[in-house]
Amino acid sequence: MIRVPPHRGRGRRSRGGTLTDRPAAHAAGEARDLHAFIAGLPKAELHVHHVGSASPRIVSELAARHPDSKVPTDPEALVDYFTFTDFAHFIEVYLSVVDLIRTPEDVRLLTFEVARELARQQVRYAELTITPFSSTRRGIDERAFMDAIEDARKAAEAEFGTVLRWCFDIPGEAGLEAAEETTRLATDDRLRPEGLVSFGLGGPEIGVPRPQFKPYFDRAVAAGLRSVPHAGETTGPQTVWDALTHLHAERIGHGTSSAQDPKLLAHLAEHRIALEVCPTSNIATRAVRTLDEHPIGEFVRAGVLVTVNSDDPPMFGTDLNSEYAVAARLLDLDERGLAALAKNAVEASFLDEPGKARLAAEIDSYTSAWLAR
Ligand SMILES: Nc1ncnc2c1ncn2[C@@H]1O[C@H](CCC(=O)c2cccc(C(=O)O)c2)[C@@H](O)[C@H]1O
Numbered sequence: 001m002i003r004v005p006p007h008r009g010r011g012r013r014s015r016g017g018t019l020t021d022r023p024a025a026h027a028a029g030e031a032r033d034l035h036a037f038i039a040g041l042p043k044a045e046l047h048v049h050h051v052g053s054a055s056p057r058i059v060s061e062l063a064a065r066h067p068d069s070k071v072p073t074d075p076e077a078l079v080d081y082f083t084f085t086d087f088a089h090f091i092e093v094y095l096s097v098v099d100l101i102r103t104p105e106d107v108r109l110l111t112f113e114v115a116r117e118l119a120r121q122q123v124r125y126a127e128l129t130i131t132p133f134s135s136t137r138r139g140i141d142e143r144a145f146m147d148a149i150e151d152a153r154k155a156a157e158a159e160f161g162t163v164l165r166w167c168f169d170i171p172g173e174a175g176l177e178a179a180e181e182t183t184r185l186a187t188d189d190r191l192r193p194e195g196l197v198s199f200g201l202g203g204p205e206i207g208v209p210r211p212q213f214k215p216y217f218d219r220a221v222a223a224g225l226r227s228v229p230h231a232g233e234t235t236g237p238q239t240v241w242d243a244l245t246h247l248h249a250e251r252i253g254h255g256t257s258s259a260q261d262p263k264l265l266a267h268l269a270e271h272r273i274a275l276e277v278c279p280t281s282n283i284a285t286r287a288v289r290t291l292d293e294h295p296i297g298e299f300v301r302a303g304v305l306v307t308v309n310s311d312d313p314p315m316f317g318t319d320l321n322s323e324y325a326v327a328a329r330l331l332d333l334d335e336r337g338l339a340a341l342a343k344n345a346v347e348a349s350f351l352d353e354p355g356k357a358r359l360a361a362e363i364d365s366y367t368s369a370w371l372a373r
């Protein structure tokens with residue numbers, strides 16, 4: 001496992017993120033430098049939602065097309081609309097954006113634009129979480145839906161060089177009907193898209209016990225899909241144990257509350273179960289009070305394979321590069337530390353071994369060239 005080395009040798013940083021024994025101008029210059037390094041760093045994104053990645057421009061375009069929706073058409077007003085009082089409010093707003101996606105062409109456009117944004121940030125490989133149930137139940141034909149995401153995936157790879165893969169997730173709160181439908185769409189050989197690599201579980205956790213989804217994850221895993229449920233985002237560490245015990249979890253979406261259970265942290269570290277940490281998301285949905293209270297540092301200190309991701313970036317006013325900058329501050333990372341963090345995502349990804357080796361080598365050569373400037 002790649003451990004994330006701390007920031008060293010250029011002055012110490014306080015928890016507040018300022019450099020303490022350097023003049024302010026140097027500190028500001030150094031922070032700018034680190035942002036520039038992050039902007040060019042080749043990356044893998046492992047936890048980002050399809051609809052949750054719709055840019056303000058796309059959301060306002062779709063909202064203007066559908067005037068019956070309560071989603072604002074003005075991108076400025078969207079900032080307020082995307083301010084959440086709690087996790088339940090976030091899901092309510094999320095579903096209002098889901099309601100805007102009504103045709104296969106909407107799906108294709110959204111997917112291609114998400115890839116454009118990932119490519120802009122030098123994301124070479126992304127596993128995008130898609131909730132096909134939400135689209136098919138709203139009347140989009142299942143065959144047309146699969147064709148739309150696959151067309152966009154291929155077009156994006158040809159145009160931007162960014163490789164997209166899919167995670168189909170069950171919206172747990174929608175119940176076992178949604179679980180059955182998602183499993184069918186993910187495992188039926190006539191429908192299952194080529195880009196599908198994994199199977200997930202999203203939405204609220206409170207009142208949605210994980211073990212009930214075991215038969216669906218059993219079928220998905222038997223069909224060759226990897227298991228990546230959300231767990232421990234809004235409930236305690238028992239939910240993470242449940243995901244491991246009942247759902248074959250190979251990575252955990254968020255896993256924030258794992259920090260409350262040292263045995264769980266040791267288990268995650270020993271079995272190399274990566275956490276898909278999304279710091280700004282946890283603040284925006286009020287799962288964690290402040291960034292400085294985020295347990296990401298505890299995960300790293302416990303030896304857990306930590307990856308940093310963006311979740312629903314425009315809804316949380318962030319992007320993957322900003323999340324790397326947040327991690328640099330919270331973990332006190334320099335360029336080598338950031339490169340190690342990017343390589344953690346490569347290691348935890350579902351890329352094949354040659355793909356992992358290529359991306360890790362690209363991260364290394366970018367970092368060496370940067371440090372030799
Ligand atoms: N941070 C997050 N943590 C967890 N999930 C997140 C996060 N971000 C985004 N999601 C997504 O939220 C959706 C939730 C959808 C949902 O609960 C639901 C319930 C009832 C009916 C329907 C419907 O479609 O009719 C949907 C999922 O699609 C999931 O992928």
Ligand SMILES: [Zn+2]
Pocket residue numbers: 047049202230253311
């Ligand atoms: Zn998520």
